[in-house]
Amino acid sequence: MTSLYKNFRESIAARLRMHFRDKEQLEDIAYAMVQMLKLPLQQARDLAREGVKQRTRINKLPQVKNSSRAIAALRGLNIPLDVPEALRALDTHAGSSYLLALPFSGSAMSLIAHLSRDTNRRFCIIDTRFTRYYFHQFLVAPETHERVQLIAPAAMLRQHRAATDHAVTYVTFPDLESTSLDTARRVRFLGEDYQFSTLEPLLFFRGLAPLFTFAASSGEIKLVAYESPKLNAVTEADMDALLSWLAQNMEQVFREVPADVLSWSETLMLAYSMKATTTVMKLKMVEGYVRAWKSADPNFKDSTFARSIVELQKVQETIDKERLAATSS
């Protein structure tokens, strides 16, 4: 009797947790849409609600006890991607490795579930806290656990260089990849400066071609490949061209099929991080001018100078701390 009561209580608690988590996620997504698509709050909420059913289903899948059934459920999702067409396009590369750089979405999850049916194919998926949760079933399901692995960006670059007998599908999610300035390029995305990792161009220009992503129009998603006249190029202009192409296509998906996108909050957080670093750099430049002013003007009081520098540096530290806290939460 006690056990029954305990199970009942735990079940209610779990349902409540899930309910509040979904509700919180809905509000986060609506807020991200307001910020990124510049929509009024009510319209953003309506748009966020459109994807609730699908998101709730996807959110629950990692906790399902039967992994195979969870992966099958992903294949059965109602998504805006033309799956047969996408599979046909990828089938022409059945014997070789390629790169899927996709917006983190229901369509991406479902496509990977479909592709995982090919037992000769291995999968290297980028390791982030999101993919760790959402791809959990692929890591434990008997039919996929030996063929799917999550790996960090540096390991992905190394692994790609090492020779392998198997065809590998490398999967990255540019909208989830947090990165430092030295491994990132500034690219316009949804009207703002956004940091894109150089991982995808590095993989592509080191021979991991073709590179596919999603493009969207009229509410439908299709798979498109990057076409570059040159391979093995490593100039910054080549990297920027590829990332701009990627950003434009991903932007279409965010605008055209917002309900399918799962990464709204994470992408907003990364955009916030970019804004924070830009603000810190501006403050550093103001500090540079104040220092030059002090060197030029003999009447600039030492105490005023010292106080000004302390104040400017304190603000820089505060913004950077908040940025770090936001990106590591």
Added chain:
Amino acid sequence: MKHRIQRLYRSRLTHGVMQATAPVGSRVLARVADAYEYLNTDETEELKRNFSLAFPHFSEREVRELILKYRRSSFESEYERKQLDMMPPAQLRDFCMKRVEIEGVEHFRAAVENPEPVVLFTPHYGSFSIGTMRAAMDIAPHKQFSIFYDSPEKNPTTYIYKGLVDRLDVGTKVLYNDRTAILAGARALKKGGVLGIMPDVYEYNLGLMYVPFFGGLTVAMGGTAFFALKAKARLLPAYCWRRRPGHFVVRYDKPIELSSTGNLAEDIYHTTVRVFANLETQFVAAPEHWIYWDRFANRMSYEFNVKLPRGNESWSEQFTNLRRAVATEQSTLGRFLSRFENNLHDEEALVASL
């Protein structure tokens, strides 16, 4: 088969062919560089803009000539890199010893023959890879030489250097610019070694700063100054460029004087200002060899169109222009800067009334 090709790639035969065809190759390369100039109009426009910003007194013709020189120099640098990559170890050592002249040898000797640690810096300038190889050979009998660069995972163009350092085989240590960099650099200097750094690159961190450069402010990392100050090391500038095809010069300048206010943050700033003043002197004397002219404007403060304070001028009015250029009045940053400016004015007024 793969090993055979690899052996052929770095064989004496390939090296001999490269050397024999070098004079012709060099001329062909110059023509290709000139042609590239006309083909790549976007990049040429960017260079024109950047050179005009750095050298506002240059005529259009002078800027055009500089672009051509720059293009030839960068093509030659790339060609040299490939040449170095193809050299077997013995030829590599021979090349670095016989083809490179040293200037300012007294500064070099004073640095390596002294027990104090040395921070040796050079920008991405001219034939810096050849200069680094030669420095490694000259330093080896006296001190341990450690050089910083990005891992190939971070920057794919650096993969070549690890191979070069290994083939040179004079005990040079490679340190990657990662989380362990500070500790590794400090360790190298603690033992009285030489640490090689390239100060003209940057990545975001709180230690970044803006220092005067070409009439504006440039973003700079404080790492070079930090290591020199922490280890009380000699801070030695070096530059390497080609004097004529196949012949190079490495010039060591007088050591940079370290700032010594006792406040580490201020000392890092002032020492970094001196490092960049040294770079600027060299870049003005022979600008074509600095490889980062193509992205010069990105690192500078020119976009805000606010002139640096000069002479005895009070700069209050210019600060208002700066504040308006940096942020809108309504933004959080704009509001902060308004308050910041008011405080500056209040204190200025208080000083005047006293």
